[in-house]
Amino acid sequence: MHRTEGAMIVLDGIGKQYADGSVAVRDLSLSVPRGSLVALVGPSGCGKSTTLKMINRLIEPTTGRILIDGEDVTKADPVALRRGIGYVIQQVGLFPHQSIRQNVTTVPSLLGWDGERARARADELLEMVGLDPATYADRYPHQLSGGQRQRVGVARALAADPPVLLMDEPFGAVDPIVRERLQDEFLRLQHELGKTVVFVTHDIDEAVRLGDRVAVLASGGDLRQYDSPAAVLGSPADDFVAEFVGADRGLRRLAVTAIEVRDLEDAPVVRRDASADDVRQAASGTDVPWAIVLDDDGRLAGWAPADQPAGSSSMRVRPMEATVHRSATLKDAWAVMLRYDAGWVAVLDDDRRLLGVLTPESLHAALRRSVRITEPA
Numbered sequence: 001m002h003r004t005e006g007a008m009i010v011l012d013g014i015g016k017q018y019a020d021g022s023v024a025v026r027d028l029s030l031s032v033p034r035g036s037l038v039a040l041v042g043p044s045g046c047g048k049s050t051t052l053k054m055i056n057r058l059i060e061p062t063t064g065r066i067l068i069d070g071e072d073v074t075k076a077d078p079v080a081l082r083r084g085i086g087y088v089i090q091q092v093g094l095f096p097h098q099s100i101r102q103n104v105t106t107v108p109s110l111l112g113w114d115g116e117r118a119r120a121r122a123d124e125l126l127e128m129v130g131l132d133p134a135t136y137a138d139r140y141p142h143q144l145s146g147g148q149r150q151r152v153g154v155a156r157a158l159a160a161d162p163p164v165l166l167m168d169e170p171f172g173a174v175d176p177i178v179r180e181r182l183q184d185e186f187l188r189l190q191h192e193l194g195k196t197v198v199f200v201t202h203d204i205d206e207a208v209r210l211g212d213r214v215a216v217l218a219s220g221g222d223l224r225q226y227d228s229p230a231a232v233l234g235s236p237a238d239d240f241v242a243e244f245v246g247a248d249r250g251l252r253r254l255a256v257t258a259i260e261v262r263d264l265e266d267a268p269v270v271r272r273d274a275s276a277d278d279v280r281q282a283a284s285g286t287d288v289p290w291a292i293v294l295d296d297d298g299r300l301a302g303w304a305p306a307d308q309p310a311g312s313s314s315m316r317v318r319p320m321e322a323t324v325h326r327s328a329t330l331k332d333a334w335a336v337m338l339r340y341d342a343g344w345v346a347v348l349d350d351d352r353r354l355l356g357v358l359t360p361e362s363l364h365a366a367l368r369r370s371v372r373i374t375e376p377a
């Protein structure tokens with residue numbers, strides 16, 4: 001199926017002053033690159049939702065311009081504009097007397113798609129968000145759990161294949177475990193679809209988990225930092241950002257830093273047919289009392305302690321559980337280290353071939369490398 005890729009969004013000095021004189025957003029400029037996910041984060045009332053709603057003109061800006069792929073949408077027809085922009089909100093807003101399938105096809109129906117095409121699209125999208133159409137398409141919203149309703153909200157926003165998706169605390173109303181699952185699923189989906197997404201949240205963990213970039217706003221839509229998650233956590237631009245990302249931002253950084261092969265250390269390695277002596281020899285001269293055992297095609301077979309039983313010629317191999325895939329984060333690696341009470345974890349590729357090992361020291365070095373180091377003033 002053809003998919004529409006994301007569009008570039010430019011907020012150019014936008015502002016919103018309400019009729020009562022209160023200024024929700026003073027003067028905000030921000031570019032959202034095509035196909036990226038930008039998380040707008042900040043304390044309650046700082047102007048996140050107002051900013052989002054100005055993009056699809058649910059709220060009219062009082063100053064500034066908004067360009068989508070170069071076109072000034074503040075001059076466009078707002079109804080047509082909104083049909084080309086997916087919008088997901090916390091209280092989903094599904095129509096209670098319509099089936100899930102009808103809810104998902106709201107915009108395609110408005111756009112005049114024929115019934116068969118709209119139906120096929122709805123089923124495809126339900127599948128995409130992890131809801132089996134045979135089970136769920138004919139149900140009504142009240143027959144779904146909160147997490148399932150949020151999935152329907154995402155499916156509905158994607159129905160007409162819009163280049164831009166606006167999401168306002170879409171996973172805010174579900175419990176933390178469901179939220180994490182929805183975040184994972186959404187990341188996978190976004191990876192595949194490459195939409196341009198502006199995502200509002202007050203939760204810094206959600207912002208750094210989902211965002212390619214994070215925009216930290218203070219009251220009045222005052223943009224204090226616009227950076228990668230690692231940079232926002234690792235080098236907050238000012239005290240406001242530092243306070244907002246929290247004293248435990250170091251721990252949060254673990255979760256947003258991917259393992260890179262250059263961070264890994266070499267470990268002593270022996271082949272499956274090695275002897276007890278080979279293991280001792282491989283480990284000697286290193287500061288670890290073990291060797292990793294690989295089979296003939298380089299896949300991980302286990303590990304062997306250097307203190308093999310005296311007099312035995314064949315080595316004793318133990319199963320190796322402290323492993324992570326190369327796509328893991330430093331937090332995943334750290335969790336595995338703690339779980340197995342291991343001083344190191346093996347990092348493996350898709351075929352379970354050994355890429356190297358991560359120790360607490362190399363993990364620390366990787367964390368330091370991941371952000372630019374700012375000199376203390």
Ligand SMILES: Nc1ncnc2c1ncn2[C@@H]1O[C@H](COP(=O)(O)OP(=O)(O)OP(=O)(O)O)[C@@H](O)[C@H]1O
Nearest residue numbers: 018020022024043044045046047048049050051202
């Ligand atoms: N219709 C309105 N009239 C007057 N002031 C408003 C109106 N809507 C919002 N505001 C004010 O504008 C400011 C920004 O509101 P907005 O909803 O954008 O904040 P937010 O960052 O999304 O907050 P939250 O995280 O609590 O949802 C707030 O001070 C709010 O009180």
